[in-house]
Amino acid sequence: MTAAQGFVAGGTAAGIKADGSMDLALVDAGRPVSAAAVFTSNTAAAPPVHLSRRHVADGSARAVVITSGCANAATGEAGMAAAQRVAELVADYLGCEPTDVLVCSTGPIGTDLPTDRVAEGLTRLRMSREGAADAAQAILTTDSHPKESVARGQGYVVGGMAKGAGMIRPDMATMLAVITTDARLDAGTLARSLRRAVSRSFNALNIDGCESTNDTVVLLASGMSGIEPDAQAFEEVLEGVCRDLARQMAEDAEGASRVVTIELSGADDDATALALARAIADSALVRSSFYGADPNWGRLLAAMGATRLPLDPDAVTIAYAGVVVADGGVDAGADLDLVAEKLEDDFTVSIRVGDGPGCCELLTTDLTPDYVVFNGERS
């Protein structure tokens, strides 16, 4: 994330998490730079989301502060005051305006953020290019390891970090990402590029169908490379970083034993394709069959049918790991024992629903007993 010129970062243990691990991260561009962000569409969005949405509205920001161990969600007016206080504390620390600070929080919902600990934590923070690793560590909650990615364009760099291992679904449930670049781009181009890259990466990831109150992806552009890239070329590099981070999240999903890629084609349009693929990835019954390495294509058909979107069952073809198991809506006579053997590791399910141009690719995981046990524990 500090691979792009102009950025420093740091992470420390502020005492928000009870176990004393790192829980405060800061990324700083040194001065207000072009900025864009995409936020959760959950109507119960947390105070830091509301605050950051206001602060980035002018297309400019200097720093992103992330606290982990407390989502500061469902905290009412006190929560909004706490988010504001965090922005002020960071502004004092950096010597900038609070409105140039974006605030993200992640962790359990419904508990108050201890801003005095954030204040104390800031006194221990060391900001540097090497601090990116600490920052990537400090934003984690149930993740098993940090997630970072870097890609190079023509004369510029895009880098990022992310967290998120559960409660992840399209529109980014409990996931946070901060992406930086030293390309020179105006805020409008940044916002458009980010929206498109997010839709094809983080929003094409569906772990457990749960959407959170705090999801945020921030993109800051320092311009320090002096390169003003073609918007389309930049978007491709950005999308690569986003997809890499999304894949890392899927691989680290709570309790998951394999990543399943759902390719769906032949729908009337891309939106329909995505709705059908999401219905599959939302189904506990389907995801249990992924866990059992069972090519139970009938459940996929039932899940798509339950959306009530136009669907001609007789036009549906389904392949697991490249083997067609259903053709024209009926059993294709494949040797399911042989197919099952191919499902022991990550695999792809390819579904064709007709002759339309709409298609999509969605990442999900299997549903496992470990997921249930993990998420049944008192938080």
Place this chain on the structure above:
Amino acid sequence: MTAAQGFVAGGTAAGIKADGSMDLALVDAGRPVSAAAVFTSNTAAAPPVHLSRRHVADGSARAVVITSGCANAATGEAGMAAAQRVAELVADYLGCEPTDVLVCSTGPIGTDLPTDRVAEGLTRLRMSREGAADAAQAILTTDSHPKESVARGQGYVVGGMAKGAGMIRPDMATMLAVITTDARLDAGTLARSLRRAVSRSFNALNIDGCESTNDTVVLLASGMSGIEPDAQAFEEVLEGVCRDLARQMAEDAEGASRVVTIELSGADDDATALALARAIADSALVRSSFYGADPNWGRLLAAMGATRLPLDPDAVTIAYAGVVVADGGVDAGADLDLVAEKLEDDFTVSIRVGDGPGCCELLTTDLTPDYVVFNGERS
């Protein structure tokens, strides 16, 4: 189901199920009587659903045949021919028109129904009032026991049987029910009463958010009691039977360890209340917390917010087992250890989202490791 006058029933093992257990059930009113039915709204509805919808369109039917062990779904034209053949076989057996026979099937999707075994099974079937128990047994798939219910109105009886233990959600996924009455009612009244009773019973049940291709509820009225009840009074008796059967299904849900009742009030209207409650019951994360006896109200708030329906988080009050844990959208300071103790058995979650008149009650269950293991097994 034969408690109402005029009905006989029977069940036998036709050899559809590999393990040789009963898999063919028949209910017979002796002559065409008033009939109504509600079917799945899954767009991949199975051939027997299409056939029965046609056969009941005239408001009259004589018999209902149910095969278990094969859903006859995703079977294309051959599946439609098979459903038709079953109706013909039963019509021959009873000496009636095939169009007076309704056909239901339940079991794995994507395999062909062996109609020759149905023909052979019919030769062994013994129809009698005592045969209701065999019929209730023969329709089961993953259920652990039969589900029957009887209620008495003023001079008439309503009785029914049902099956369903997984893949159950509003709009009746993989659930079948046959309900009989000896009240005298025209087809229009029957249809209206059934639709309303189903919406407040089977459709207010959400086990795993999965909707199937075969769900059917049939209601036959013999009129043999000679009593023509007030429509509203009849509807109440009918709703009682439907709710009892729905509750039995929840208690028998695959792998579930407790039934959770979600009461939601204060919404703008009933439809909004139901949509919010369903979002809660659809959430794997919420249902994992039910399994863990964890009063994790933040997850409920996030699940409701993810619907993007109008929701004022600051107006939300949530109680587990009668104890308010969140008030005005923030933590109410309850002793969560004490609350958790109340969640070891079946419990109720009460949610108030504002001051509107809309409310609903929804039955669901916890999500357990057993559910995942059970549904991960090759079928």
